[in-house]
Amino acid sequence: MLTVTAPDSAPFRGRTQGSGGAYSGFPQDSPQALSAAAPTLNWNAETDSSAGYYEAGVDVGQSFLDGNLVCRLVGPGECFFFSENLFLSLFFLKPRTLYRDHAHQASEMYFNLTGPCGFRLGDEDWVDYLGDSVIWNLPSRPHATRIYGIPFLSAVSWVSDLDSVCRVVPRDDWQGLEAQLQVNSAVRMMSFCVTDPDPQHWI
Numbered sequence: 760m761l762t763v764t765a766p767d768s769a770p771f772r773g774r775t776q777g778s779g780g781a782y783s784g785f786p787q788d789s790p791q792a793l794s795a796a797a798p799t800l801n802w803n804a805e806t807d808s809s810a811g812y813y814e815a816g817v818d819v820g821q822s823f824l825d826g827n828l829v830c831r832l833v834g835p836g837e838c839f840f841f842s843e844n845l846f847l848s849l850f851f852l853k854p855r856t857l858y859r860d861h862a863h864q865a866s867e868m869y870f871n872l873t874g875p876c877g878f879r880l881g882d883e884d885w886v887d888y889l890g891d892s893v894i895w896n897l898p899s900r901p902h903a904t905r906i907y908g909i910p911f912l913s914a915v916s917w918v919s920d921l922d923s924v925c926r927v928v929p930r931d932d933w934q935g936l937e938a939q940l941q942v943n944s945a946v947r948m949m950s951f952c953v954t955d956p957d958p959q960h961w962i
């Protein structure tokens with residue numbers, strides 16, 4: 760019989776952001792654990808905004824459609840483990856991706872494993888977070904994510920309203936942000952090339 764032990768809550772007693780919050784102290788062996796699990800992880804891209812996660816016909820943007828991968832770990836369907844009360848997935852975004860502002864009834868936690876990455880929560884300005892941060896998106900509060908030169912990997916969970924549908928919340932700066940990410944990332948890469956010619960060190 761498989762026994763699952765509840766994790767020590769001590770690492771979650773740090774500072775919080777969002778409404779919310781962030782803390783530091785992910786297990787140091789997370790990269791090794793992910794590498795060991797890699798052969799069994801099943802990744803899928805949201806390549807069609809009418810696939811069911813979003814309201815039909817919404818414009819999630821080409822940047823997101825070209826740059827996302829989702830691995831469903833726990834949930835009510837198409838997941839490794841079944842649960843009616845918890846949705847947990849790994850969420851990957853390529854560098855230079857804008858995940859446009861959207862909202863859903865479900866309360867959502869992002870356990871970020873890489874960074875820095877930018878989040879816009881509600882009407883607040885963008886804030887950058889490091890790779891051991893936690894973001895709490897309140898129910899129905901719009902939020903957006905932008906990825907710079909480092910690939911984004913986060914564990915994302917919902918603990919209520921698992922049948923929520925995402926609706927895109929239009930903002931008038933999306934095209935400018937997407938163009939800005941391309942330029943800024945190019946400058947960043949040129950900077951790395953000058954100071955360190957070894958490509959293995961660029962990310």
Ligand SMILES: [Fe+2]
Nearest residue numbers: 863867896902
């Ligand atoms: Fe969300």
